[in-house]
Amino acid sequence: MARLAPTVLEVLMIKTRIAPSPTGDPHVGTIYQALFNRVFAHQNGGKFILRIEDTDRTRFNPESQKRLLEMLDWVGLPADESPTAGGPAGSYIQTERVANHQKYAAQMLSNGTAYRAFDTSAELEERRKIAEAAKASYRGYDRRDRNLTREESDARAASGEPFVIRIKAPLEGEVIVQDRLRGAVVFKASELDDKVLLKADGMPTYHLAAMSDDHDMGVTHVIRAEEWLTSSPIHKLIIEAMGWNEPEWIHTPLLRNPDKSKLSKRKSNTSVESYKEMGITPEALVNYLGMMAYSMPDGRELFGFDDLIEHFTWERVSLGGPVFDLGKLTWLNGRYIREVLSLDEVVSRAKPYLEKAGYDISDTVKLEKVIDALRPRFDVFADVPEKAAYFYRDIVFDDKARNKIEEGRGHLAALLPLLENAAWTWGVLEPIIKGYAESTGAKLGAVMQPIRAALTGKLESPGMGELLEALGKELCLKRIKSATN
């Protein structure tokens, strides 16, 4: 286990952390927090650490940690210290630190800032219900064991009676938490209750575990979601009870569902993996998250982690909880595809989706032409196979295309011999097609659209030049010919 007292250097060094619990699918909210924490630590020459909070054994999911770490790597926000990266602060898995938590709980017990409570969960549940039935708002634990004598408490514990350890929160006065974003947040002591620090199974609760681990690991700035704000006074009390240095508190606004409630799996897509699967690029995801509650000083919307390192300040964080809008994320992703990523990058990121669809993309020259033609026409990579279908699969004609071929069959038949001897570049094909239209007095569209329909089975596609060249002479002639029958 790590030394308990941080060195001078560590105290001076800014350390931030995220402390996710490995319970389910990697959540965008975790990535959002990682972004704040990593940006702030790194722009100050500090460290960003990740600690797995797995003290809830009932919800523990063994795959979860690995997947979370993978997603942080994927978005380019890996922790400097973590279970896999290691680091000087001891284990980065909370359950491996319970000896410390228990030791601290014992210290609080002996210095009088905590006490044993022998109520069972069932008893507490019942009292809670009674309070609700009486229409009295539940005021938290009734503190009935707070004044047990030391002797009685020790005796009952020694006799094997199960107990939890609770903090002795002050009965009067107030606890003031200085939040970097909101200033002084005042909590009346009378509103606080004696939260459990150590559960009956010997495991710490979040309150104790997070605060003591933060202390032991030298965390200087607790940057976490706003949902923690109301429990921050308890955290401050724990820190005071142990005589530790108080970190700076920064409670960031919560990502929201469209109905403004806290972003949830039920109402929104919170799975980072699913965004990856649908073909959102990690750069766009980070960029999008970066514009949630934050804006660049010059108003630009396209920016990355390095830009944040350069410009991020808490002063520019707005406090209203931003609604996570898939539409805007998708649009932003589209901008990365057509403005930020090189064609090579777009091609290589599109490949897996095409392969998965079973397309033969061994012709890399063709692939590049296809992707280039499609580039302004898709926002997420998962859409590529469908958009590229007629380049790699037999045509599926829709009704409108069928009709258009019917209308233009004469043109197609007349054009075919002109095309058969042509060199297959738009430079030579364009004059042929346009010349044909001109000489017959046909509107260009009346000629083009039947060709398009014959080539793609649709009435919408990339430009004729891109289409002809990407498809290649052989395929084009074959399709036009078959359309004339």
Added chain:
RNA sequence: GGUCCCAUCGUCUAGCGGUCUAGGACGGUGCCCUCUCAAGGCGCAGACACGAGUUCAAGUCUCGUUGGGAUCACCA
């Protein structure tokens, strides 16, 4: 319900007392470009929640109201 947080277009936001008849972006809508569809360009519609103060002057400061959110577990 108690406590705490928050409050500019539907959404993301700019705005840190006068430059705001409130700017940008997504989405919507119209036009242009054009072989279609996109992309792109140019327009349009669309917001300071309300009420008191403070001030010569308030979207910007204060208070209240209203509204939204979070939290009240031996979960994190």
